[in-house]
Amino acid sequence: MERLRKHIEEILPLSDEEFLLITTHFTKKRFKKGDYLVRIGETVPQMFFVVSGLLKLFYTDESGKDHILSFPREDWWETDYLAFNTMARAKINLQCLEASEILCITLKDYQNLCNKLPKLEHFFLEKATAGHIASQQRILSLLSSSTESRYEHLLRRYPSLLQRVSKTLLASYLGVSRETLSRLSS
Amino acid sequence: MERLRKHIEEILPLSDEEFLLITTHFTKKRFKKGDYLVRIGETVPQMFFVVSGLLKLFYTDESGKDHILSFPREDWWETDYLAFNTMARAKINLQCLEASEILCITLKDYQNLCNKLPKLEHFFLEKATAGHIASQQRILSLLSSSTESRYEHLLRRYPSLLQRVSKTLLASYLGVSRETLSRLSS
DNA sequence: TGTCACCTGTGATGTAGATCACAAAAAGTA
């Protein structure tokens, strides 16, 4: 849980009591490689904070092809936000690429926590804004950049990703076939 | 300003005093078609709420081609959030496609307002989350759908857009050339 | 230690869409 405290305190200082209150609302779980945290078609009772490990958030289209939205890793918040917030069924999957340590919070606990500690909404607002900005920049790069420069940009921004993720998965994040990406690398 | 009140109260009930407090932090401005609210390279002192009118949020790449991120219209919040929040220079333009009535708020006023009325952060958190979700879905459609189905989806979701926006602009929102879009329509 | 699943590179071929070019139609503007 210390990791969560440091993470929140980058934005919001916390007293010991406040942090204790926060921790009581989360459950720590361990997942193995391949485990699903969210599966298409099921409900999404929780939001997740990644303490350690690596996941993929992805959509599987009608033809069975995967499209990766993100690679959540240490210090990331992730879930199917649409399904989580509206208590609907998931439209996307969230699955472990590595064994992972995760803090989980239910919608009810999340709402309770925000009521008891309203300044946390400031924290989550910052996170949501950052997420929105990042998504917009991804849209821009999909609209305006070549596959090659998107690939270079990705590696520059997350150099460690290449060590942890297969090129097949990187291709499906970039929106090209793995063959095309392979030809780019060489 | 009544429009703003109704808009906020869809999420958050407000007393008359609270709403009065809010209004004192905004400035109402009228813009003509073609006017810029945000221009690449300049600072972004304000965030905008569209009372009436239509705008485009777009990036111009090195080759001079435009890429449209959104068509903000009635009841939308928009700005270059990255530049606004970090007081940096804008990377994207925000320009009027129609004469528009806009409520403007500076970063300082925004922060003051949220301090004085913390429950507003709840409102903005909802908006930011919705924006993030919408952006994610756009990424998914860029990754997984054909141009044709993205076009159909856009028209289904915003049928009025076709009346207000040229196909050239729609093409640059969808990420295809206007020639290709023209061939699709026929 | 052998087997199996997955990953990666590479060739051949097909296709969606970019780009260039032109003309007619529509919409602004003086």
Add this chain to the structure above:
DNA sequence: TACTTTTTGTGATCTACATCACAGGTGACA
């Protein structure tokens, strides 16, 4: 109303990328 600017459709050509197919490599696990 006349003139300019913008929008739209359509043809011809070119290119990036998808798809299919195959083979060698690597790590996981029984």
